Amino acid sequence: MTQNGPKVVLVTGAAKGIGLATARLFAGHVFAGQGAVVVLADRDEAAVRAAAAELGDPHRALVMDMAEEASIVAGIAHVIAQHGRIDVLVNNAGIVDPAGTLALDLDSATTARILRVNLSGSYLAAREAGRAMLENGGGVIVNLSSGAALQAIPGRTPYAMSKAGILGFTRALACEWAGQGVRVNAVLPGYVATEIVEALVAEGQVDPGSVAVRVPLGRMARPEDIAQAVLWAAGNDYVTGASVAVDGGYGAYGGTAPAALAAAPVPEVQQAPVVVISGGARGIGAATADRFAAEGARVVVLDRDAEALEALPADRQGLRLDVTDEAAVAQVMERIAAQHGRIDVFVNNAAIADDFAPTTEQSLDAFERGLAINLIAPLQLAAAAARVMLRGGGGAIVNLSSIAARGGLPRRNSYCAAKAGVEALTRSLACEWAQHGVRVNAVAPGYIATPGVMALEAEGKRSLRAVRRRIPLGRLGNPAEIADAVAFLASPRAAYMTGAIVPVDGGWSAFGDAGDAAEVD
Structure with missing residues (x-):
């Protein structure tokens, strides 16, 4: 993100849930003294226009269908034509099978639809935004994967496949584009209290009580919890190809007893911790x-x-x-x-x-x-x-x-x-x-680049030139x-x-x- 002026941030699936929370957070964030222009993209025209109106000027709505290549190509071209560039892409849009169909009962159309939106759609958005970022000398892409990519959930096979696929192409893009100033990371939410999850709860596909006791922190995430990790992953200049889990400890827990009996207490925020x-x-x-x-x-x-x-x-x-x-x-x-x-x-x-x-x-x-x-x-x-x-x-x-x-x-x-x-x-x-x-x-x-690491080079125990060549970003990190x-x-x-x-x-x-x-x- 080397350009002067407000940063241009494109968030897909931004009409509600994690996408809207992320758009709100970026809209209020200051990058090196500059604000941001957030473009909220979604296929639901009425909802995305209402969300953009809530944020107000200079933020804008974009109608874009992640299942259609032509829509993605045209949508991102429109953003670049209007704003000159894209500094940050948050690849958030995704769908699930609301029925939670087991693998033996899956039809090919359901699998294809989920993979098309979640995986191919995210790839296409990254491809189009990445092309513009490369031309402008840099940018950041944050892909939304899921804890389901690493933890099996019955009835979520195509969803898990798509989200694991996102991790794979995140790493591939990160390594391909690091030397040209484009970083690519993934955030893996656990269970989040979004409209999608609430619908699954209403349909009996998710039991919130069972989820809560399986999470060490004892609760589902709020969309804002995930948005904070997205913002951080976009902002640290030495993070690329990373998978950042935001799941309340769900992926870390390997026990058989309940992980939590109640929501964990939240420490009081101290002014001088x-x-x-x-x-x-x-x-x-x-x-x-x-x-x-x-x-x-x-x-x-x-x-x-x-x-x-x-x-x-x-x-x-x-x-x-x-x-x-x-x-x-x-x-x-x-x-x-x-x-x-x-x-x-x-x-x-x-x-x-x-x-x-x-x-x-x-x-x-x-x-x-x-x-x-x-x-x-x-x-x-x-x-x-x-x-x-x-x-x-x-x-x-x-x-x-x-x-x-x-x-x-x-x-x-x-x-x-x-x-x-x-x-x-x-x-x-x-x-x-x-x-x-x-x-x-x-x-x-x-x-x-700490004194200890530099001493390794001075003592002939490590060639830092060889190390730099092994790092996609081509440099040692700063403490x-x-x-x-x-x-x-x-x-x-x-x-x-x-x-x-x-x-x-x-x-x-x-x-x-x-x-x-x-x-x-």
């Missing part, structure tokens, strides 16, 4: 502290580096801590609670790198030293912070995972194992603590971009997110081809 960050004196931790401090939070940095703590800015408190000392961890959290009255956010960031020894030469002590700091300490820190949060009515914990959790890095056994464990930890704690109002999510950074993701997950904007793992890696985890992902000199 108390934010605790482990490993917060340098790198990503320091950038995260900068972000929260700039937003008016009371920031407490935990770090073992006494010299770095002494050099902290005046707007944050520093406490020395060995995160492997369980007793000291519990004591420092209680000290913070006694001083500030509560802990609202805890960022589990402290970590160390492997020793990079060949596996056949690595000692058990070296392997377990990494686990002690990168896996066991995060559990102890989260538990100590949660004990304080539970007394205060809830809070948010954000763990730092890594691309190493899902992709093997040679000679980094301990780090890869620990970060995979952190993701399991995140899901487990999210489901266990949701009922108490404590949300737990994780950010999975790719290669970030501030990770801090942005942490701040989002910790905020009320992510109120329906728990148990989610959000990749912020420039498309690294989306790339599946051989060779280089980007052309880098």
Whole structure:
């Protein structure tokens, strides 16, 4: 989104539900000092014109049928003719089989219709908008997938197929267009209280009580919950090819007993929240502290580096801590609670790198030293912070995972194992603590230009040129971009997110081809 002037945002399926909530949010958002012109597209002419009228000038309605290629091509051409460009496309329009027909009873026409609207229609809109974005030097596409793409729901086979297909072409487009300034992401809602779901409830296809007890947060999402994730995915410049789950923990839960007995309490929004960050004196931790401090939070940095703590800015408190000392961890959290009255956010960031020894030469002590700091300490820190949060009515914990959790890095056994464990930890704690109002999510950074990563290059342990060529966006991330993701997950904007793992890696985890992902000199 490099153009000057108001951003042009096209939202499909915008007459109601998630689409309308998204249009409203973008209409009130400011991008680098500029507002937005939102074009609301829908096949229901009366409804979409009423929705646009509600938003008022300069926002406009567009009648567009996602089942018809000619309608999509003409509609997007009309937007470009009227506004000169499209900066953001939100591919939201979709349909379901209201009868919930089981696979053996499905007719080919029903399957074709769902795939045509949900998958082919989204592809066509992305193709047409993407062509304009490429010509204008950049843009963002956010595709609406669904938790049904990953979690089986009886009677929803074509719908699940279409939404999984959206994830596939999201990754493909993200990798194809990253080098030309176009980012493509997907948001995966869980059960959302939209008009479609309400109709399914009325027809007996969805039991809201059964849904609520299966969701760790104990409720369906509001359309606004999904819209907030769409807005964030459109705004973070190092996120592409990502799948962002907004499902209240539904996808993270693997138990057989009810996940929730009632809706989780919602912590009171604090004007000056108390934010605790482990490993917060340098790198990503320091950038995260900068972000929260700039937003008016009371920031407490935990770090073992006494010299770095002494050099902290005046707007944050520093406490020395060995995160492997369980007793000291519990004591420092209680000290913070006694001083500030509560802990609202805890960022589990402290970590160390492997020793990079060949596996056949690595000692058990070296392997377990990494686990002690990168896996066991995060559990102890989260538990100590949660004990304080539970007394205060809830809070948010954000763990730092890594691309190493899902992709093997040679000679980094301990780090890869620990970060995979952190993701399991995140899901487990999210489901266990949701009922108490404590949300737990994780950010999975790719290669970030921190002092530690740059030191790897200086020591000859990693070629950053090779790394950049492997990243679709062609660059390392900025610590501030990770801090942005942490701040989002910790905020009320992510109120329906728990148990989610959000990749912020420039498309690294989306790339599946051989060779280089980007052309880098």
